[in-house]
Amino acid sequence: MATAEHSDGLAFHPMDQFIVKPLFGGETLNWYTPSNATLWMAVVILAVIALFVLGTRGRAIVPSRIQSVAELAYGFVHKMVEDVAGKDALKFFPYIFTLFCFIVFSNFVGLLPKAFTTTSHIAVTALMAVAVFLTVTIVGFVKNGAGFLSLFWVSSAPLALRPILALIEIISYFVRPVSHSIRLAGNMMAGHAVIKVFAAFAPLILISGIGVAVTPLSILAIVAMYALEILVAFIQAYVFTILTCVYLKDALHPHH
Amino acid sequence: MSNTTQTAAETVTETAGHAAEAAGHAAQSAGMPQLDFSTFPNQIFWLVVALVVIYLVLSRIALPRIGGIIADRQSTITNDLAAAEELKAKAVEAEKAYDQALVDARVEANKIIAEARADIQKDLDKATAKADAEIAAKAAESAGRIDEIRAGAAKSVAEVAKDAAEAIVAAMGAKADAKSISAAVAARLKG
Amino acid sequence: MELAAAAALGKFIGAGLACIGMGGSAMGVGNVAGNFLAGALRNPSAAAGQTATLFIGIAFAEALGIFSFLVALLLMFAV
Numbered sequence: 259m260a261t262a263e264h265s266d267g268l269a270f271h272p273m274d275q276f277i278v279k280p281l282f283g284g285e286t287l288n289w290y291t292p293s294n295a296t297l298w299m300a301v302v303i304l305a306v307i308a309l310f311v312l313g314t315r316g317r318a319i320v321p322s323r324i325q326s327v328a329e330l331a332y333g334f335v336h337k338m339v340e341d342v343a344g345k346d347a348l349k350f351f352p353y354i355f356t357l358f359c360f361i362v363f364s365n366f367v368g369l370l371p372k373a374f375t376t377t378s379h380i381a382v383t384a385l386m387a388v389a390v391f392l393t394v395t396i397v398g399f400v401k402n403g404a405g406f407l408s409l410f411w412v413s414s415a416p417l418a419l420r421p422i423l424a425l426i427e428i429i430s431y432f433v434r435p436v437s438h439s440i441r442l443a444g445n446m447m448a449g450h451a452v453i454k455v456f457a458a459f460a461p462l463i464l465i466s467g468i469g470v471a472v473t474p475l476s477i478l479a480i481v482a483m484y485a486l487e488i489l490v491a492f493i494q495a496y497v498f499t500i501l502t503c504v505y506l507k508d509a510l511h512p513h514h
Numbered sequence: 515m516s517n518t519t520q521t522a523a524e525t526v527t528e529t530a531g532h533a534a535e536a537a538g539h540a541a542q543s544a545g546m547p548q549l550d551f552s553t554f555p556n557q558i559f560w561l562v563v564a565l566v567v568i569y570l571v572l573s574r575i576a577l578p579r580i581g582g583i584i585a586d587r588q589s590t591i592t593n594d595l596a597a598a599e600e601l602k603a604k605a606v607e608a609e610k611a612y613d614q615a616l617v618d619a620r621v622e623a624n625k626i627i628a629e630a631r632a633d634i635q636k637d638l639d640k641a642t643a644k645a646d647a648e649i650a651a652k653a654a655e656s657a658g659r660i661d662e663i664r665a666g667a668a669k670s671v672a673e674v675a676k677d678a679a680e681a682i683v684a685a686m687g688a689k690a691d692a693k694s695i696s697a698a699v700a701a702r703l704k705g
Numbered sequence: 706m707e708l709a710a711a712a713a714l715g716k717f718i719g720a721g722l723a724c725i726g727m728g729g730s731a732m733g734v735g736n737v738a739g740n741f742l743a744g745a746l747r748n749p750s751a752a753a754g755q756t757a758t759l760f761i762g763i764a765f766a767e768a769l770g771i772f773s774f775l776v777a778l779l780l781m782f783a784v
Contacts, residue, residue, distance in 0.1 A: 273545075273546055273547055273778075273782055274547075276546075276547040276548060277547040277550075278547060278550070278553040278556065278557060287552060287553055287556050288555075288556065289555035289556050289558075289559045290556075290559065291556055292560075293553070293556055293557075293560070295553075295556065295557050295560055295561075296556075296560045299560055299561065299563075299564035300564075302564065302568075303564055303567050303568055303571075306568050306571065306572070306576075307571055310571070310572060310575075310576035310577075310580070311571060311575050311576050311579075314576065314579050314580055314583065317579065317582070317583055317586075318583075319583075319586060319587050319590055321583070325583075328576070328580060329580055329583065329584060332577070332580045332581070332584070333584070338757070341757065342757060351577070352569065352572055352573035352577055353569070355572055355577065356565060356568050356569040356572055356573075357565075359568055359572065360564065360565060360568055376557075376561070378548070379547075379548050379553075379557055380548045380549070381548075381553070381554045381557040381558055381561075382557055382558075382561050385558050385561055385562070386561075386565075437765075437768045437772075440768070440771060440772065440775060441764060441767070441768045441771055443548065444768075444771035444772070444774060444775050445767075445771060447548065447778070448771065448774050451778075493760065496760060497760055497761070497763075497764040500757055500760060500761060501761065501764065504761065545782035545783040546778060546779070546782040546783045549779075549783050
């Protein structure tokens, strides 16, 4: 009975933070309406410009702190593309770097209190994943022609197994954008929802005596989850980017 | 105790209203906001705008600039390394020249020492020879004088013997001629 | 009304069951990371070049946990 009371008394709306709503009031959300998603995407754009344009304004040989961060990010992604996808993939570097910047900045900006995390939405991540999928497929066919299909025909396997393997490979190929997008959105959504759930437990001390124990614990849990989310924010951007590189490698060099 | 339950009950009724309100809100946004498809066109439109803006900013301005900075730094480092290499070669060369100079100086010194030694030796030899000659002259002179003295002494002995023999013969009362006496003395002295 | 209550009950039980999948994902991630560490301690010089592979492996293992979380969320909020 008591627990039922408490769960009724606490406001559990872990998913409310993900609601997209018009920025300047009003009810209808047309495709062009500036929404909170628009606001935080704009913040991301400004952050990217601040880091990569204003930060490198000095063009210093011995970099300032902000410039070395920009160079670090550049070198990080550049090396990743070169190592994973090969030298000929470097012409896709701006494309991949754009995705990386957008995701990493969205993830981090979304961690600010009251912020809206654009990358927690399937719509956003699915668009990026589908864009990567289409790019990779088109590049694969343009570069290799029908030879791109050899990606699905595992020539090192016994002949009898090959059709089955081909089926599995094709299915896994088409599942790629799904897992690619849901991984990012799910991670961001899960972390923020969990933080919100713990945050909902925090005001328990105002309602009931048991809150004396629960409130500090939940605050501690929020801090711990937040630290984990900082890690996840970067790792998921990294994983999205590196998987893009892996897929690109398949498109450019399908034979191994 | 009853007081707390009462306040709890009040809070419950109060928050129940909130819950109902929130439920109505949730129903409006169809459960999970992520699956509210009415927001998809909006998000996708703005995402495309954002990605295009970021892409243009990065590919037009930021990436060439950063790539240029890194290439510049690389070339600066390479140049500096080359300059350092050059300086190092110069230092090696200078060291070699120094060593060569040292070797030359040593050879020169040795030569000078050898020359000095030869000069000294020559002087020494000359002085030695001169001294030898002087000594030899003195020795010859002395030897001459000794011979003279010896000859003088022998003559004196013969005269004394002759005188003594004349005196002895005279004392014995005989008269002896000087010629036979000197012959006899010479024979005796010789014998 | 009875049916609605049963449906709500099923929803919550299903969401709870879906969370079991996260345990499997946790084991998978731990397996990947642990094996990487074991290999890295054996041959530390090769470890640096394989961190990308490590993260890819972790990402694949973790994705399945995220799927189960998604199922739980769908049961809770969308069904």
